[in-house]
Amino acid sequence: MTVSELVTKAALRLTASGSDEPQPNAEWLLxxxxxVTRTWLLAHPDYTPTEKELALYExxxxxxxxxxxxxxxxxYQPFDGLDIIVTPDVLTPRPETEELVELVxxxxxxxxxxxxxxxxxxxxxxxxxxxxxxxxxxxxxxxxSEKALAVAAQNVKKFRLNEQVHLLQSxxxxxxxxxxxxxxxxxxxxxxxxxxxxxQEVLKEPRLALDGGQDGLDIVRPLCSVAxxxxxxxxxxxxxxxxxxxxxxxxxxxxxxxxxxVKKDIVGIARFVLAQKI
Numbered sequence: 001m002t003v004s005e006l007v008t009k010a011a012l013r014l015t016a017s018g019s020d021e022p023q024p025n026a027e028w029l030l031x032x033x034x035x036v037t038r039t040w041l042l043a044h045p046d047y048t049p050t051e052k053e054l055a056l057y058e059x060x061x062x063x064x065x066x067x068x069x070x071x072x073x074x075x076y077q078p079f080d081g082l083d084i085i086v087t088p089d090v091l092t093p094r095p096e097t098e099e100l101v102e103l104v105x106x107x108x109x110x111x112x113x114x115x116x117x118x119x120x121x122x123x124x125x126x127x128x129x130x131x132x133x134x135x136x137x138x139x140x141x142x143x144x145s146e147k148a149l150a151v152a153a154q155n156v157k158k159f160r161l162n163e164q165v166h167l168l169q170s171x172x173x174x175x176x177x178x179x180x181x182x183x184x185x186x187x188x189x190x191x192x193x194x195x196x197x198x199x200q201e202v203l204k205e206p207r208l209a210l211d212g213g214q215d216g217l218d219i220v221r222p223l224c225s226v227a228x229x230x231x232x233x234x235x236x237x238x239x240x241x242x243x244x245x246x247x248x249x250x251x252x253x254x255x256x257x258x259x260x261x262v263k264k265d266i267v268g269i270a271r272f273v274l275a276q277k278i
């Protein structure tokens with residue numbers, strides 16, 4: 001079968017299974033197998049894959065039709081120019097988190113020696129992206145999950161960041177010492193009652209990385225309550241949150257002496273809080 005015929009058939013199968021974005025997913029999986037871009041596929045509709053490639057594509061499409069995330073199938077997720085290793089033990093990096101990295105990157109001079117703390121690091125995507133952007137920075141990547149830190153360690157090694165990114169297993173601040181120029185976090189923030197209503201793909205990710213308790217803020221509250229004690233003068237706290245949470249968290253921080261700014265994501269949702277202690 002040609003590329004065009006394969007993608008059409010696969011997209012129909014994914015549509016029938018209720019998969020999100022069936023056409024792009026069918027194209028992306030085939031592009032990964034062939035080692036090309038989706039643009040290349042569109043430009044070469046009559047190309048015929050080998051029998052080995054066809055067999056692998058069938059396997060990938062079957063897994064996708066069963067609700068498995070793309071990142072679990074191919075083993076990585078593009079993030080801020082890096083192909084981040086992903087397994088079922090970590091949250092798949094999202095475009096919104098790339099936006100957070102971009103926002104905080106505007107706050108600092110890339111030539112300065114800086115110290116960053118990535119709380120709830122998961123795959124280590126934020127820590128690795130910041131280390132790449134700030135070659136003189138030292139980054140402490142913290143997570144409660146030993147399995148998540150094992151994945152983060154793979155990414156640190158993959159991108160040769162062992163001299164910059166250091167991993168720590170800790171229940172939030174329990175084992176953290178020192179102070180930092182930035183504390184950044186994409187914590188679990190989805191309210192418990194909403195988690196079970198998410199798509200089958202998202203539910204294959206670790207609940208520990210998703211579930212933020214009754215109102216989604218069980219991790220955010222203790223994270224914010226003592227964050228100032230771990231910041232250098234003029235340091236920033238940067239958070240990614242759920243729709244409807246950012247304004248409330250910003251107000252809470254204002255009440256305890258922070259100066260805050262709420263930023264919207266690319267689709268207009270107030271998702272990010274940037275805060276300085278004053």
